[in-house]
Amino acid sequence: MKTLVLTLDLVGTFVFALSGAMAASRRRLDIFGVLVLSFVAATSGGIVRDLLIGATPPAAISDWRYLVISTLAGLVIFFWYPAIGRLRNPVLIFDGAGLALFCVAGAQKALVFGLEPVMAALLGMLTGIGGGIARDVLLSNVPAVFRSDIYAVAALAGASVVVIGDALQLPTTATACAGAALCFGLRLAAIRFGWHLPTARAPENEAETDKIDQGR
């Protein structure tokens, strides 16, 4: 199980680092900013998970492979950005693959550290979406995951498969593959068909409420 977690983690690291580097390049950060955003987007979810379950130092800090991989991804984007920046689909597909790999790896690690099933599933989701949230906060945006198509829900579904599989004592490699496939499939379908979660209806006097609220 340890090897599986590691492999998923490293592949996911590369694809998420690509997404961080893309966002940084689009905002015209310098090469240092691009490399930091690569590392942050790739590892924040896992680092926060590790801090929360008490696994210090986090894998992304003690194992230099995460740094090498995310730096590599950052350099790829930095030098080929004019070409890659034109493509929209590859980025979304990379991102979906990273999400699928991370939610599964995160849930498995949380189970290894003895968390309860529901919390293990949520930490799996957090591992998947945490990097993107940190990336968006550092670039001063409201995290896309909070108003995007089905994204966090796909991660939660994938992580839940792992947790349920663990409770039923199914083979871990099989449930990991199933969870990742479910998450990836949901995410691609959401992009393809434009699935969204509902938002709250506005109160009738919204504008006025906002005005009052800002006075606070």
Next chain:
Amino acid sequence: MKTLVLTLDLVGTFVFALSGAMAASRRRLDIFGVLVLSFVAATSGGIVRDLLIGATPPAAISDWRYLVISTLAGLVIFFWYPAIGRLRNPVLIFDGAGLALFCVAGAQKALVFGLEPVMAALLGMLTGIGGGIARDVLLSNVPAVFRSDIYAVAALAGASVVVIGDALQLPTTATACAGAALCFGLRLAAIRFGWHLPTARAPENEAETDKIDQGR
């Protein structure tokens, strides 16, 4: 003392989760975003406190009740937002009550973990204001607490009562109630009478300084 901390924590969780869900609904986040903001606003202060004092995994992660309560609050807001969004006072009062409960509970937990009195009071304050700061940062706002009416100061006052009471070996339930009442009273009075903290005077050539500074 443990039961008292837990009770304060759970009630405070609910009221702060309401504030997070309100802010998220106002920014038109989808239902997932609303539930995350509920959880973040309700638990970030406590999670950061627990990470800082080394109490991993934090209570909000290992105890599923926090999640259930914050999700419940998020759903209440999500479905009733048009009605609740019109009300300003209830939200501010909820928020003040949450602040009072959290600063007291946070200070007590820090004392239980053996921190020095001054730091225990500050961690109590952080427990109270941390959730609101995380909520505002995720929504890409400057945290309201940094330029609001008396808010953090009320939390610090409440937490200080607990710490001083502990040093004088007064009964903990009594000092907890006194601390929460002081914080809540200060906060309501600040809203009612528009109390503010002073801001620094501007230098004469402010505009020019800003221009230079952005060039940096």
Next chain:
Amino acid sequence: MKTLVLTLDLVGTFVFALSGAMAASRRRLDIFGVLVLSFVAATSGGIVRDLLIGATPPAAISDWRYLVISTLAGLVIFFWYPAIGRLRNPVLIFDGAGLALFCVAGAQKALVFGLEPVMAALLGMLTGIGGGIARDVLLSNVPAVFRSDIYAVAALAGASVVVIGDALQLPTTATACAGAALCFGLRLAAIRFGWHLPTARAPENEAETDKIDQGR
């Protein structure tokens, strides 16, 4: 070595707190906001480093001197802001000195906790730049370090001197001074001569890409 780390830490704390208080005053935060930003800018880098290496509670929480020093710096700025706000160079020089002191102190602490050399150098850099990143995120700005002149690179260079010196078993005080001098010198030269890191070239259809991307 412990005394050296502590001394560097405390002096660096003061100068970084000045930078946080300046930024907060410029954004017209109240005195509480100014004091929080002083503390955050001065201690976030070290707090994150300590959380990552598992040194809880972080020094900035368990040792009240950091709080006293950063509060003092905040008060100095708060009351003398009209005078100090006019000066640009002193702030940048303070900031450079803080960076030099923190990157060296951070790398040494990471080595004491047994991290690998490359990660110790990076944690040294993080100790130096983390406070500024937290300050900018709280004020809802994209961190200046991501598109500034040579800044993080200077911190990385200073931290690397410490790590290399440790590997070669040179006397720690000497390597600390050399590392701090290198970082400080690089930083001042970057300001003086306007050195910048390169940014990625824009794709030809940038505007269109942005539009698509925001629809996501």
